[in-house]
Amino acid sequence: MLSLSAAQALSVARVAPPQPRRLPKRCNAVIFIFLNIKGSETAMTHIAILGAGFAALTAVRELRRRKVQADITVIAPRDDLHYLPSSIWIPAGLRSGAGLRLPLARFFARHGVTHLTASVTGMDAARRTVQTDAGPITADHILIATGGRFLRKLPGIDNAIIPCEGLAPAEAIAARFAALTSGTIAIGMATNPAEPGAIRGGPMFEYAFILDTLLRRQGRRDAVRLVFFSPAERPGARLGEKAVDGILAEFARRGIETHLGHKMVRIDPDRVVTEGGEIAADLILFQPGMTGPAWLAQSDLPLSPGGMVQADALCRVEGHPGVWVAGDAGSFPGPDWMPKQAHQADLQAAAAAANIAAELQGRVPGKAFTPELVCIMDTLDSGMLVFRRGKLNLVLPRLKPLHWLKRAFERHYLRAYR
Numbered sequence: 001m002l003s004l005s006a007a008q009a010l011s012v013a014r015v016a017p018p019q020p021r022r023l024p025k026r027c028n029a030v031i032f033i034f035l036n037i038k039g040s041e042t043a044m045t046h047i048a049i050l051g052a053g054f055a056a057l058t059a060v061r062e063l064r065r066r067k068v069q070a071d072i073t074v075i076a077p078r079d080d081l082h083y084l085p086s087s088i089w090i091p092a093g094l095r096s097g098a099g100l101r102l103p104l105a106r107f108f109a110r111h112g113v114t115h116l117t118a119s120v121t122g123m124d125a126a127r128r129t130v131q132t133d134a135g136p137i138t139a140d141h142i143l144i145a146t147g148g149r150f151l152r153k154l155p156g157i158d159n160a161i162i163p164c165e166g167l168a169p170a171e172a173i174a175a176r177f178a179a180l181t182s183g184t185i186a187i188g189m190a191t192n193p194a195e196p197g198a199i200r201g202g203p204m205f206e207y208a209f210i211l212d213t214l215l216r217r218q219g220r221r222d223a224v225r226l227v228f229f230s231p232a233e234r235p236g237a238r239l240g241e242k243a244v245d246g247i248l249a250e251f252a253r254r255g256i257e258t259h260l261g262h263k264m265v266r267i268d269p270d271r272v273v274t275e276g277g278e279i280a281a282d283l284i285l286f287q288p289g290m291t292g293p294a295w296l297a298q299s300d301l302p303l304s305p306g307g308m309v310q311a312d313a314l315c316r317v318e319g320h321p322g323v324w325v326a327g328d329a330g331s332f333p334g335p336d337w338m339p340k341q342a343h344q345a346d347l348q349a350a351a352a353a354a355n356i357a358a359e360l361q362g363r364v365p366g367k368a369f370t371p372e373l374v375c376i377m378d379t380l381d382s383g384m385l386v387f388r389r390g391k392l393n394l395v396l397p398r399l400k401p402l403h404w405l406k407r408a409f410e411r412h413y414l415r416a417y418r
């Protein structure tokens with residue numbers, strides 16, 4: 001069921017339902033009739049997917065792969081995918097902001113998806129109604145996939161660039177880095193004290209290593225000091241002890257200084273102030289802890305201590321049948337190392353889609369997502385691999401081919417959206 005005012009409905013680009021690609025039309029019709037006898041999917045079934053990032057788009061693909069015929073509306077302010085994992089290469093000129101913005105119109109058309117250009121502003125989860133700046137939308141199933149947000153509580157936070165806030169910050173880092181003839185670059189990260197797992201450290205290690213490699217290539221490493229700071233004494237703990245040892249050894253090998261184990265006080269325009277001293281700096285990159293999207297404050301959704309949507313292992317939002325969450329917007333049960341990563345977002349989205357499909361087909365949903373961490377920490381000239389699943393914690397040392405593997409993975413992953 002989709003409810004939009006007439007004027008708003010006009011602004012929605014309706015696309016024909018997906019055409020069967022492998023099966024002859026008659027087979028699809030048989031499957032469709034079968035599903036409707038057996039399950040609860042009807043021609044009017046409507047799924048609203050909030051966001052158009054990793055989790056949202058994976059859910060679209062999985063729902064269609066599972067032959068879900070329902071109307072799908074993707075609600076997001078943009079109709080392009082920003083491939084942020086490769087934004088670390090913008091300062092080196094390996095990638096550009098424009099090249100990492102992938103238009104989604106063809107993807108939406110291929111999958112028979114309606115894109116509503118709108119921002120979610122709140123939700124009445126009990127009634128499965130999403131409030132947007134283009135009006136309310138009611139759906140039979142809602143998947144929340146609007147990503148996370150970085151805490152901006154630290155005094156002076158605007159004096160730092162937060163690299164993971166999007167492509168624009170990566171472009172700003174590139175410009176400031178190119179203009180820096182000498183001085184200090186301070187790179188740091190912290191977590192959300194209310195939910196220690198709400199942290200994204202990998203890109204900050206990558207920035208430290210990549211800027212070091214670049215400065216050396218450009219013959220100006222001696223003129224620029226690099227300092228890594230964090231309130232944690234051993235940053236990156238979720239990657240595992242061996243990985244942290246490897247990161248700290250790599251900092252030492254490259255002459256990247258560390259300022260660890262001191263609580264943050266504030267960030268001034270020219271320094272980072274901690275309880276354990278100050279770091280004078282000309283360029284400050286800082287990744288604060290993560291929390292849920294701002295619109296959750298206008299909802300009746302259950303929230304975790306860190307401010308994300310509380311979910312179970314099947315990606316269901318507790319207490320709200322038909323409302324699901326995947327990716328950075330959610331807080332999920334699992335091991336304490338479970339990452340806020342695109343890879344994990346994809347695994348959660350696939351599980352949510354499988355469970356929605358099961359419900360529509362009259363089956364009991366039972367697909368739990370797999371907690372898994374896969375990280376190639378790039379240094380521009382090589383990479384380190386960390387993998388975690390269950391009790392397995394694999395760490396590969398710095399290897400040149402891992403840089404190329406990360407580039408090959410990007411190419412492979414984005415094929416679905418090109």
Ligand SMILES: Cc1cc2nc3c(=O)[nH]c(=O)nc-3n(C[C@H](O)[C@H](O)[C@H](O)COP(=O)(O)OP(=O)(O)OC[C@H]3O[C@@H](n4cnc5c(N)ncnc54)[C@H](O)[C@@H]3O)c2cc1C
Nearest residue numbers: 051052053054055085119120146147164327328341342343
């Ligand atoms: C520099 C960098 C490097 C990274 N490296 C890696 C890596 O190597 N491997 C890895 O797995 N992960 C990596 N990540 C993390 C990864 O990008 C995130 O974990 C992933 O984007 C989370 O996916 P998501 O679908 O939950 O949210 P997002 O991808 O953030 O998508 C959120 C979507 O919601 C939309 N949206 C936001 N607000 C609203 C609203 N109010 N209404 C409607 N729509 C809204 C956004 O426009 C967007 O389309 C990296 C991130 C960064 C920034």
